[in-house]
Amino acid sequence: MIFGAAFASQDKNGFSFGDQILRGIGFKAWSDPESNMGFYYTALYSLVFVIVGWWRAVCLLKEFQPKIARQMIVLFFITIFFLAPAINSVMKQVYYSWQSGIAAVEYYPEESRCSISRESENVPAKLNCQFTxxxxxxxxG
Structure with missing residues (x-):
């Protein structure tokens, strides 16, 4: 269940270790992988992992800890809001530590900006950009 929740978790920059796993084994994370648009297959796989994890957790907990089994919904929301983003953050660091060259560089579009200024019609426009x-x-070494 925790793995399923973390599988589709994304950070503020859009990194999802579930996407990286799918791409690494040759599957598409999106139906349109060029633009990361369309149907999000990672969410489908994540849902399957969560359902199977939930079912197994309830089965095991009913047998050994019936009180905890009744609190599964609370545990699930704790997993979604706290554990999944933390796991994704750790997996992001692990993923990038295995990369080299340009693959180890992360672009932050939210922190990047460009502005265009033009003094008059006869003067070429100036483009001022800052990329993060x-x-x-x-x-x-």
């Missing part, structure tokens, strides 16, 4: 990147590659 983070290099996750560690250099040891």
């Amino acid at each position: 990147f983070e290099n996750h590659q560690s250099y040891e």
